[in-house]
Amino acid sequence: MGDDPWKQVNVRVRESTKERWEEYAQTEYGGMSDLVRTAVRREIAGDHDRENTGTTTDPGMVTEVAESIDGLENTVREMDRRLEAIRESVQSEEKYSFKAAIRESLNKRPKDANVEETPQYGLTASEIAARLDANETDVREALLELENSGEVRSLGGGPDNANYYFQRRGE
Numbered sequence: 001m002g003d004d005p006w007k008q009v010n011v012r013v014r015e016s017t018k019e020r021w022e023e024y025a026q027t028e029y030g031g032m033s034d035l036v037r038t039a040v041r042r043e044i045a046g047d048h049d050r051e052n053t054g055t056t057t058d059p060g061m062v063t064e065v066a067e068s069i070d071g072l073e074n075t076v077r078e079m080d081r082r083l084e085a086i087r088e089s090v091q092s093e094e095k096y097s098f099k100a101a102i103r104e105s106l107n108k109r110p111k112d113a114n115v116e117e118t119p120q121y122g123l124t125a126s127e128i129a130a131r132l133d134a135n136e137t138d139v140r141e142a143l144l145e146l147e148n149s150g151e152v153r154s155l156g157g158g159p160d161n162a163n164y165y166f167q168r169r170g171e
Contacts, residue, residue, distance in 0.1 A: 011036070098134070099142050103151060105131050122155065 013021070025035040041047075105128055125143055129136040146152035 098138070099146055101132055102128055102139060102142050103146060106152065 021035060022032055025032045029035040029038060106123060109122075123131075125140045126136050128134075128143070129139040132139070143152055143154070147154055
């Protein structure tokens with residue numbers, strides 16, 4: 001028994017690797033032992049057949065990969081376009097919501113009020129900014145846009161005729 005020239009070598013590999021090796025060994029070699037012996041001998045001798053190492057390129061596969069990459073690039077471009085549209089929408093909604101908050105904070109002038117009394121029903125830009133806890137410059141810009149669109153009306157008046165009072169149209 002001690003005269004056996006063969007020694008056993010155990011190799012640990014994942015189950016999936018073992019299955020691939022066994023399948024290949026059954027079709028190309030006389031079994032797993034023959035596959036491992038041949039592979040090790042070739043590795044030591046540097047006798048690699050580079051063309052049979054699985055690194056050859058099938059032109060059909062290259063075309064398929066290139067088409068897949070093109071498809072992915074198109075998908076990414078489309079996603080970028082959609083994301084930009086969403087960003088613009090959100091920014092637009094924020095601006096609209098700010099204007100809506102300003103519009104909602106204003107009082108309507110009573111229908112029977114004289115134009116001379118109108119400023120007492122309105123608010124100044126600084127009063128609106130204080131109510132909304134907003135920047136007064138931003139409030140003034142939004143009020144100007146609202147006034148230009150016809151949603152808000154301004155009249156001079158108040159103490160020392162120093163402030164403009166804003167109120168909703170549709171009096």
